[in-house]
Amino acid sequence: MQKEVEHMENIYLDNAATTPLRKEALDAMMPYLTGEYANPSSIHPMARTPKDAVKHAREQIANVLNADPSEIFFTSGGTESDNWALISGAKMSVKKGKHIIISSIEHHAITETADYLEKEGFEVTRLGVDEYGRVRIEDLLEAIRDDTVLISVMTANNEIGTVEPIGEIGRIAREKGILFHTDAVQAFCHIPLDVKAMNIDMLSASGHKFGGPKGVGFLYIRKGIRLPPFMHGGEQENGRRAGTTNVPGVVGMGVAAEISSRDLASNMARVTEMRDHYIERVEKEIPYCRLNGHRTERLPGNVNFSFRFVEGESMLMSLGMSGICVSTGSACASGALDPSHVLLAIGLPHEIAHGSIRASISENNTMEQIDRAVDCLKGTVERIRSMSPLYDDFLKQQKV
Numbered sequence: 001m002q003k004e005v006e007h008m009e010n011i012y013l014d015n016a017a018t019t020p021l022r023k024e025a026l027d028a029m030m031p032y033l034t035g036e037y038a039n040p041s042s043i044h045p046m047a048r049t050p051k052d053a054v055k056h057a058r059e060q061i062a063n064v065l066n067a068d069p070s071e072i073f074f075t076s077g078g079t080e081s082d083n084w085a086l087i088s089g090a091k092m093s094v095k096k097g098k099h100i101i102i103s104s105i106e107h108h109a110i111t112e113t114a115d116y117l118e119k120e121g122f123e124v125t126r127l128g129v130d131e132y133g134r135v136r137i138e139d140l141l142e143a144i145r146d147d148t149v150l151i152s153v154m155t156a157n158n159e160i161g162t163v164e165p166i167g168e169i170g171r172i173a174r175e176k177g178i179l180f181h182t183d184a185v186q187a188f189c190h191i192p193l194d195v196k197a198m199n200i201d202m203l204s205a206s207g208h209k210f211g212g213p214k215g216v217g218f219l220y221i222r223k224g225i226r227l228p229p230f231m232h233g234g235e236q237e238n239g240r241r242a243g244t245t246n247v248p249g250v251v252g253m254g255v256a257a258e259i260s261s262r263d264l265a266s267n268m269a270r271v272t273e274m275r276d277h278y279i280e281r282v283e284k285e286i287p288y289c290r291l292n293g294h295r296t297e298r299l300p301g302n303v304n305f306s307f308r309f310v311e312g313e314s315m316l317m318s319l320g321m322s323g324i325c326v327s328t329g330s331a332c333a334s335g336a337l338d339p340s341h342v343l344l345a346i347g348l349p350h351e352i353a354h355g356s357i358r359a360s361i362s363e364n365n366t367m368e369q370i371d372r373a374v375d376c377l378k379g380t381v382e383r384i385r386s387m388s389p390l391y392d393d394f395l396k397q398q399k400v
């Protein structure tokens, strides 16, 4: 048994949790992990190369978003960018008001930061979503008040893959003079984005979600928005984010962004095809399942299904024995016994939310891997259901 497990090929379908580092990114990083170690903020000759490399990476990132390089601020990742945008965005506007709007399906980096702001005296409205996980524009319009200073709605959800109507939300926020932030960690380099066309004021992204390294990300801040610093202690990033620049990280992220955006259309087509094949097979071959999220307004790589009469944790264990690497809800939530706040927000009852499996596909996967994963999923669900007295009762009732 042990031997079999060791020799089995793992199938990685957890790209929403993190992606493998691209080889081109690693190659570009190597010099800055070795000989080119100088601090880009220094003024001696050895600082020149790292300084130029950071400048180039800033241009590579800005290009993907239709932004100006001066609007890109490097951070330690998506969590820091979200914290910075929300906390500093709220604080800079206290004279105007203390009301913030977020969606109820945000990543914990937003929901828990909003909880923190609430304790600090801000008022937070958490917009519900429809059964597909989309924010309703009518709800947003109703929630906006004279003292609303900040709206934060994610571009695409990390658990169910739903893509939000960001362009429309941006247009409303701009019209009303409200700061608009979007957590685009799952969307950046996965679907096309344009900060100008979408009226985005601030946007968070993270290197390790699109083939870059972990521990590096950025916050886009539109020119003219004087967002105060969040990290204090140095003049890096134009005085807005202190701390010695993570040169290898930034360089790797820049290369990953350039290559993934260059190949965006073909990757999207390939990944969407694998996603739709997965969805089609599960719906055809496994009874009593439910696709979570929107059928078309959906990230190319996301599949999230709930299966009745099975528990996500036992499915995860069983699939793991076959080398299938998937997730229940989000990686951050797994391990906790509470069902995902996202699945509850789209109206799933607790017991069904508990039986949910997310697969997140990338261009590194193959159709053969998808088929093997679905085969295993089917076998697992059948096996677990065959041991369930609830399922047995259910089948008996169906026959009556």
Ligand SMILES: *Cc1c(COP(=O)(O)O)cnc(C)c1O
Residues within 6 Å of the ligand: 016, 017, 076, 077, 078, 079, 080, 082, 107, 109, 154, 156, 157, 158, 183, 184, 185, 186, 206, 207, 208, 209, 215, 216, 217
């Ligand atoms: C992964 C993720 C984050 C956190 O990014 P880190 O770089 O890992 O801190 C934030 N928001 C969303 C939607 C994510 O998927």
